[in-house]
Amino acid sequence: MDSFGLFCTGALLACGLYWFVCLLGPAEQKGKRAVDLSGGSISSEKVRDNYNQYWSFFRQPKEIETAEKVPDFVDTFYNLVTDIYEWGWGQSFHFSPSIRGKSHRDATRLHEEMAVDLIEVKPGDRVLDVGCGVGGPMRAIAAHSRANVVGITINEYQVNRARLHNKKAGLDSLCEVVCGNFLEMPFKDNSFDGAYSIEATCHAPKLEDVYGEVYRVLKPGSLYVSYEWVTTDKYRADNPEHVEVIQGIERGDALPGLRSYKDIAEIAKKVGFEVVKEKDLALPPALPWWTRLKMGRIAYWRNHVLVTVLAAIGIAPKGTVDVHDMLFKTADYLTRGGDSGIFSPMHMILLRKPQVPPSKS
Numbered sequence: 117m118d119s120f121g122l123f124c125t126g127a128l129l130a131c132g133l134y135w136f137v138c139l140l141g142p143a144e145q146k147g148k149r150a151v152d153l154s155g156g157s158i159s160s161e162k163v164r165d166n167y168n169q170y171w172s173f174f175r176q177p178k179e180i181e182t183a184e185k186v187p188d189f190v191d192t193f194y195n196l197v198t199d200i201y202e203w204g205w206g207q208s209f210h211f212s213p214s215i216r217g218k219s220h221r222d223a224t225r226l227h228e229e230m231a232v233d234l235i236e237v238k239p240g241d242r243v244l245d246v247g248c249g250v251g252g253p254m255r256a257i258a259a260h261s262r263a264n265v266v267g268i269t270i271n272e273y274q275v276n277r278a279r280l281h282n283k284k285a286g287l288d289s290l291c292e293v294v295c296g297n298f299l300e301m302p303f304k305d306n307s308f309d310g311a312y313s314i315e316a317t318c319h320a321p322k323l324e325d326v327y328g329e330v331y332r333v334l335k336p337g338s339l340y341v342s343y344e345w346v347t348t349d350k351y352r353a354d355n356p357e358h359v360e361v362i363q364g365i366e367r368g369d370a371l372p373g374l375r376s377y378k379d380i381a382e383i384a385k386k387v388g389f390e391v392v393k394e395k396d397l398a399l400p401p402a403l404p405w406w407t408r409l410k411m412g413r414i415a416y417w418r419n420h421v422l423v424t425v426l427a428a429i430g431i432a433p434k435g436t437v438d439v440h441d442m443l444f445k446t447a448d449y450l451t452r453g454g455d456s457g458i459f460s461p462m463h464m465i466l467l468r469k470p471q472v473p474p475s476k477s
């Protein structure tokens with residue numbers, strides 16, 4: 117073989133190796149690889165139909181408003197996106213402010229630990245994770261606080277993923293996962309020492325329903341912290357560009373309608389909570405939470421090619437390409453929401469269930 121042939125063979129081998137290790141190999145947190153992408157609890161052949169069904173909710177906005185249909189629509193959404201999220205983002209399905217000199221993983225963990233520090237729980241306490249995903253936050257919080265964490269998610273596929281990760285992390289004695297609706301929780305009154313929700317209650321059609329449930333299951337005197345998705349004071353409903361961005365975020369994230377930051381405390385008080393603290397964690401001096409999304413753009417193009425090839429050769433379900441495409445566009449809307457400051461995914465509210473319930477009069 118002449119030197120040119122040798123060079124070509126070497127280059128081909130290097131490309132193949134890069135493809136295998138970097139593209140098909142372990143992603144964010146090992147565990148999920150492109151070749152393992154599935155439609156969650158939906159069988160491969162039905163992924164595309166379910167994706168179309170997901171979109172049909174947005175063609176009938178009146179129906180989204182009927183609260184009973186929302187949990188099913190959210191469940192379908194998480195069947196479609198859970199594997200892609202894990203593959204391309206990791207086991208924590210939320211944002212966090214960037215921190216100079218720290219990795220995304222560390223910034224994510226610190227954002228999670230802050231939640232449990234705020235609710236002041238002790239080792240051995242029973243803490244509720246409202247909308248737990250595949251349990252990234254739950255594991256960080258259990259390891260940090262040594263509290264017993266009970267997570268609830270509407271999506272059965274996530275329950276199985278979370279249990280698997282808990283076991284692998286050796287945290288299954290501290291972490292429990294329940295499949296259920298946070299609008300009607302299968303827990304006794306006054307049975308938790310604390311609760312938190314990280315970017316999950318935005319899926320509730322009426323915030324008072326989920327806050328009311330958290331209030332019911334908390335012991336008197338205990339604390340609940342929530343990181344809420346909201347529109348900020350910069351949002352103008354008469355600005356078509358603002359409306360386009362917010363609607364884009366709602367469609368790509370299974371949201372029945374984003375709330376204004378102003379409504380959160382009012383709703384919490386209505387169900388009986390005392391507001392201890394409220395702060396938008398996205399505001400300066402915090403560094404932008406959307407930098408990670410922006411920086412990932414080249415990787416998303418690569419992922420797009422990979423998903424298209426895998427779906428074409430029958431390894432990934434056909435509809436995966438549509439779902440990935442939707443997320444690709446969503447990333448852009450979220451970035452625009454962050455850049456313009458009209459949207460925050462981390463409006464923090466810290467609430468206390470009073471020792472004595474407020475009188476009804």
Ligand SMILES: C=C(CC[C@@H](C)[C@H]1CC[C@H]2C3=CC[C@H]4[C@H](C)[C@@H](O)CC[C@]4(C)[C@H]3CC[C@]12C)C(C)C
Binds near residue numbers: 210369415
């Ligand atoms: C709280 C919610 C989810 C927030 C984020 C975890 C996700 C929002 C948008 C998601 C993503 C967008 C682009 C994807 C990319 C095209 C793909 O190649 C790899 C995965 C993404 C980066 C994906 C990861 C998760 C998000 C950032 C909502 C639902 C309330």
Ligand SMILES: C[S@@+](CC[C@H](N)C(=O)[O-])C[C@H]1O[C@@H](n2cnc3c(N)ncnc32)[C@H](O)[C@@H]1O
Binds near residue numbers: 253271299
């Ligand atoms: C964006 S994910 C966040 C998950 C987790 N908090 C995290 O940060 O990794 C939102 C979670 O809320 C859950 N969820 C949404 N609506 C729900 C409902 N009605 N009942 C229970 N869980 C729900 C979803 O299943 C998902 O697990």
